[in-house]
Amino acid sequence: MNNFGPSDIQPIKIDSNVRFSSIGGLKEHIRCLREMIIFPLMYPELFKKFNTRPAKGVLFHGPPGTGKTLLARALANECSVVGGRKVSFFMRKGADIMNKYYGESERNLRMLFTQARKMKPSIIFFDEIDALAPARRPSDDHTHSSVVATLLAEMDGLCDRGNVIVIGATNRPDAMDPAVRRAGRFDRELYFPPPEADARRDILAIYTKEWEPSLTNDTLDNIAKVTVGYLGSDIKALCSEAVLKAVRRVYPQIYEADYKLVVNATNVEVTTEDILAAMEEIVPAGNRYVPQAARPLPQHCVPLLQGQIQAAVTLLRRTFPVPAERQKQKTQPKLSTSAPCVFLISGECAETYIAPALLAQLEHCIVKELSIPSLHSAHSYSPEQAVITLFAECRRTGRACVIFVRDLLAIWETLVKKNGAAVLLQLWRMRSVGDNTLLLATCSGSYGELPKELQEVFPVYKDCIYCVREPTLTEVNNFLAPVVTQLPLVPPVVFNVIPPPPLPRDDDMVSIHEDC
Known part of the structure; x- marks a missing residue:
């Protein structure tokens, strides 16, 4: 009992x-x-x-x-x-x-x-x-x-x-x-939301405050920016794995020995490279079942797409301002509150790079994803129930939310077959998720391919549509410059085949085993 x-x-x-x-x-x-x-x-x-x-x-x-x-x-x-x-x-x-x-x-x-x-x-x-x-x-x-x-x-x-x-x-x-x-x-x-960049930096500072030498402020800032989607427990596990990476780098001999060796803990220093290497071993809890919707722009794509990201962010903030801008707007007369916030990204790379980069800059919001897998998940009996549950979750949070719709046209076709399109339109028109919710959708085709009902949700006069353009010649040159000019100058990686020097055996541990 x-x-x-x-x-x-x-x-x-x-x-x-x-x-x-x-x-x-x-x-x-x-x-x-x-x-x-x-x-x-x-x-x-x-x-x-x-x-x-x-x-x-x-x-x-x-x-x-x-x-x-x-x-x-x-x-x-x-x-x-x-x-x-x-x-x-x-x-x-x-x-x-x-x-x-x-x-x-x-x-x-x-x-x-x-x-x-x-x-x-x-x-x-x-x-x-x-x-x-x-x-x-x-x-x-x-x-x-x-x-x-x-x-x-x-x-x-x-x-x-x-x-x-x-x-x-x-x-x-x-x-x-x-x-x-x-x-x-x-x-x-x-x-308790997933931590934003500033919160991740605070958590990193707490877990690394006793490290000698301590990490610099720039290092903490950079790590906080690249750890999008990491929870507090993930950051703790990342710090522990980084320490193991440093130990493996300084004293690889202890992995081959069956007995304790003499080591000096002051020689082990955790570097930025150790933390980045540890990130390859850690899978954040939020990414173990569903891919993370928010994802920063990869470094190699920055010269090619950073300009379009900034243009999309500028257009998005007119529709869905960040919290600091919302506080300023409270002191000013509102122009219109008759329609909820919507934003559509159409064209190539909209779903793969542009939308995830925008969501990475909206970390103050709770992101709820509406995609084909979520409509057919084991937690929902039907697609229309999945839509109703999604809107209910956004309403319960009481915070700013983003409903991220992957491939709007495919979602619409699936809902039309299952009689869920009317449910989606009615819930959104009723503003059942409140005023602090953004409907962010992607479309691989052109705006003209959308049905009339979706064009009414994303009207052109709202200035809420961003069409991904072709990259300019300057952007292409900046993208190819590292490949053409810098990579050939990088010296080849030479692997050190010389084994590390042997370490002496710890006599204290030997005597303990002999006494036993």
Whole structure:
């Protein structure tokens, strides 16, 4: 049986080294947690004066590896002592509460809340809470419905929770029961997006701050630019792999020996080349199942396509300005808000280079892809359901989103056959995704080949269409110049076949083995 005993419901001990300063790229989330959790515990008189109730629940949701559990651990350390009172921190996996025996799951849940109320102020953190509170359906068994009802009763006003704060983390918020997510239970939902370039630089600086010699600011900036699509866990794995690359480069002898050798750790220095070599070994979590939509322009294509990228960005920002420009527009009268934001890229290289490079410059947005594979994925029963789910996900995020449509004409033909074209048009015309969503589409053919319905979505008078032109003679010359003039001058690679010098054996380890 998986019953909770007295030792199972005691607060856990957290690594004291994990603090808010150990987390990069989540400044707004940290500020929100301070306002919602730390300030009510430190300044209860402010909330008592206005007779208002501070937040009692926060839901963390986002892709795996974006720092949800790490932020909860840092919050536990920051709240270890608040206002002279020790804060208890309970951390449980959603599946740990569940038990195969009838009534035991509900009993475990009630015991956890009872102990948290006895040791208040306290924080209960449910990791993978979607396993604890899945969406209730008529076809489900009674067990899950009873557990969800118990959780709702404990989080509701039926039981006086006092200074008991509940935090949930999940990467599948759509799988949770809607009743759990209402205000009063989870008052706020914090989305953890993939880190932008500035956030990736902060994370890199945290993981490499103890390296000697430390990486320069220019190196950190360059690495942050090329690691598009890397999550926080991916960057941590990248740093670990870079260290192994440096060790393999300096001391290759240790890979051939079966015993410990004498090495000097000060000789191992991680260089930029080690990090770039480590990137070839690391596959970001977001790229393991679906290719990354945002991708910077390859270095060899910069002379040929950089001018067109800049022209497309300039045209795009008139339709969909970046956050800094949005703040300026709030102080000015709006010209028109009658139509949502759309942008179409037509011509060669639109889908392969131009659109991914544009998305790489829109890292502040959440990119949702609408393509042929997504229409026929295992998570959707039909193409029209895939479209409805996509629009619902954009609406739930509450942030700026980009719906990236690969090969608009092929998508349209597929939806017409499955009666999903009308669903797509109606959802978009109803502005069901809000005003902060951009519909970015690519088309390999000309604009005139699009059906009349799509031409109405992307009208010419909106100045929202960029046609990829033929490269100019100067761009072609700049593209071919390295191939014709520079590559022949590069000296050939000479592989060092001389084996590295042998290293002495570590006598301390030899004596230990002999004693054993």
